[in-house]
Amino acid sequence: LFNLNSKDSVLLHNMAKIKLQGLGSEESVEAILSKGNLFTFENITGFNQSLYLIMDDSFDLSSRLGITVHGIIGYEILKDFVVDINYGTKRINFYNPDNYRHKVCKKCETFNIELFKLKPYVNVGIKIDSGSTEIIPVKLLIDSGGSDALWLFENSHPSILAPKKYFNDFLGEGLSGSVHGKRTFINSLVIGKFEFKKPTVSFPDESSISYARQFEERNGSLGASVLKRFNVIFDYKNKKITLKKGSYFKEPFRYNMSGIELVYNGKQLIREQNFTSSRLTDDRTNDKNTVILDYNYKYTFKPSYKIHHLRVDSPAYNAGLLEGDIVIKINGKFTYEMELDEIIEKFFQKENSKISLVVERKGKDYEYHFYLKDMLK
Structure with missing residues (x-):
């Protein structure tokens, strides 16, 4: 939870002050960890939930999005459901995993995901240079909250180096400050049978991703500019993700040219x-x-x-x-x-x-x- 004001009232249980470190080159931020809470929305009730209350007002997601945002839903809720995200209709459906049956679908492909510190990772392939046939295997965090297509961490793999043609840009705000880096294109992104030509890619500065590099096998992030091209089904119980071609699948990759x-x-x-x-x-x-x-x-x-x-x-x-x-x-x-x-x-x-x-x-x-x-x- 964050962005709460004096009019908001939240009853929290079993509280303890902690420090949180996220993306960005600045210091960690103060937060409160609370355990044993009741969480409800629509017809869903979560018992014995843990949550973090961020006290730092500088982390203002609402101003970046133009709508009021009070928090982020994470693994504690998602793990108990099969979650179907439809970017075309802007709907999220939650299903009981015991009753859910995956449909046979020619436009779909299902992949294994790996959980590290309760965050999902998927293995995909990338081709950085147009003159090379090498498909580089990479492990990416599935970051549905990130607006970019891809983030890649330079030198996390011997072949992961930024192309010669790039420009320095502001990439966004993390929990620990601003994130800057190189913005460019790579030749292609390969996710199973799906291949995307010329996706936009950001290479964040090392100083901004020291926390993210704690998982040494991680090579970057797969963001919403790719995920929105699919209907995405998360099945945390069975550690699976299913991708089905959506209405944005053939949309070209673009970036903010204005600056x-x-x-x-x-x-x-x-x-x-x-x-x-x-x-x-x-x-x-x-x-x-x-x-x-x-x-x-x-x-x-x-x-x-x-x-x-x-x-x-x-x-x-x-x-x-x-x-x-x-x-x-x-x-x-x-x-x-x-x-x-x-x-x-x-x-x-x-x-x-x-x-x-x-x-x-x-x-x-x-x-x-x-x-x-x-x-x-």
């Missing part, structure tokens, strides 16, 4: 005009008719978004945008009318797509224009 890392910036008060009625007046003296339109105004709180990180030498950086700029409009549309992911999608469009932004900086509005550029060509 902007946008985050939710709280609420802003917006004045909105509402049309209420119209009236026609008849002035017979001057032989004129007049139409009178009636409006009223209302004030509502709407979302605000700001530039949290800006990649050096990116199109947005070179156009003159700055970290801390509040984005008011994108391509002529007010951002308070949009969800965060709707705005970010525009940064993942094809190369040479035009982006027009109006931003607020120190109380003044500025307008900028730039074109998306592929840094990996």
Whole structure:
């Protein structure tokens, strides 16, 4: 659990203060470990559950996603079910493993998973260079919360080295701070009978992944940009994962070409005009008719978004945008009318797509224009 405020009330049992270390190059964070809790959602009840309450306010997942997030569901709940994740319909179904029957499916393939510290790992293959036929076997953490396609740890295998064509980028926020590294493409990713050409890959800096490297057999992570291409079925009891081709399977791999890392910036008060009625007046003296339109105004709180990180030498950086700029409009549309992911999608469009932004900086509005550029060509 995290991101709790003074209005939230949680009854915890058997508490103890601990330190947690995650991705990032900064210090560990304070947390409370609580055991023997009751956890419920929908028709699911978990008894004798352990949970971690993170006290550090700097770990703010809600601002990154643009929606309120209070926590992450982990192994303690998932282990008791067969969990079916459908990215196309945005639904997760939980099944009793004793009653569940796996369907015969030509578009599916089932793989063994390995658990280390209650986290799932799967063996896949990668081809880094287009000129090589070598398929490098790698063991990857299945990271459904990671937005990238792949993370690879350099030198975790003799052949795992970043391609010559890459750029340095902000990769995200971990429990222990920001994560930076190299962003690039590799030739292909092979998962059983499924093969993906030119997936995007990040090679995080060594300083950010010291905790992750404690499992020496781990070579990286398999993220949501790959997982979303399937219907994913986790069967922790039998240590299996089943992948079925989904609606996003053939979608090309893209990355944020703008260089902007946008985050939710709280609420802003917006004045909105509402049309209420119209009236026609008849002035017979001057032989004129007049139409009178009636409006009223209302004030509502709407979302605000700001530039949290800006990649050096990116199109947005070179156009003159700055970290801390509040984005008011994108391509002529007010951002308070949009969800965060709707705005970010525009940064993942094809190369040479035009982006027009109006931003607020120190109380003044500025307008900028730039074109998306592929840094990996």
